[in-house]
Amino acid sequence: MASDPVHLAYPNESAGxxxxxNELLDAEIDLRRRIEHVAALRRALPPGGAPPQDYVFERTDAHGRPEQVKLSELFEDHPTIILYSFMYGPERDLPCNGCTHILDALDGTARHANQVLPLYIVARSPLVRLEAWGRVRGWRFFRFLSAEGNSYTSDYFGNTTGVSDAMRTERGYQPGENWDQPVFNVFTKRDGTVRHSWGTELVYVAEEPGQNHRAVDMVDPLWNLLDMTPEGRGTDWFPKVWYD
Structure with a gap:
């Protein structure tokens, strides 16, 4: 019979x-397995649908000049790209504070991720506005795309205008009321054909009781950090764009 695994013992801890x-550790081990299982399911998805058009975005070229670029051209020499829909549409005076705190953390990650695949930050605001905010925040490694002139954001649910009438009714969305959403979308390019691979649909799934801010938890170090503590992430605090 196998013996129980040897575990750590912190100074002066009680038997209780x-x-x-140890019970929690077993649950953490199970969670680790489940995370890998979900990642395997994601990798095993069949090819998704081709985009309805080869969207034209605006970005800054290697010489610092604005240029038009098609979705199919964003891959460079990589088979996969990730686009994050940043909640900074033209109707907002300031970007979403939730998106901002995530991007504050991801900018450092982008330095490394861009070695493997291009990571783009896309919003409906003009390019100069997006890049100006990036300078204000001190972001150094993001590639910004303006979707000001195309339907990418609504087609791939970076805002609620593309949501079906049935979902709007189920979620209680009011007619004519729309807002942008923090959505990651992954696209692949195989044999010259671009296809959608995966998106963060959890953004549009109703939270269960006691859950908060979990739609893009897999890349959000703040909430995961707070989850380590006895207080947890709580329900009455949310990150701000600026602090005193």
Missing amino acids: YREAR
Whole structure:
């Protein structure tokens, strides 16, 4: 019969603490397995649908000049790209504070991710506005795309205008009321054909009781950090764009 695994022992911990901690450790091991299982399911998805058009975005070229670029051209020599829909549409005076805190953290990650695949930050605001905000925040490694002149954001649910009438009714969205959403979309290019691979549909799934801010948790270090603590992420605090 296999013996119980050897575990850590922190200074002066009680037997009751260790029993509860070992039970939690078993749950953490199970969660680790489930995370990998979900990642495997994501990798095993069949090819998604081709985009309805080869969207034309605006970006800054290598010489700092604005240029038009098609979705199919964003891949460069990579088979996969990720686009994050940034909640900074032209109707907003300031970007979403939730998006801003995520991008504050992801800018450093982008330095490394861009070695593997291009990561783009896209919004409906003009390019100069997006890049100006990036300078204000001190972001150094993002590639911004303006979707000001195309329907990418609504087609791929970076705002609620593309949501079906049935979902609007189910979610209680009011007629004519729309807003942007924090959505990641992954696209692939195989044999010259661009296809959608995966998107963060959890953004549009109703939260269960006691859940908060979990739609893009997989890349959000803030909420995961707070989840390590006895207080957790709570329900009455949310990150701000600026602090005193």
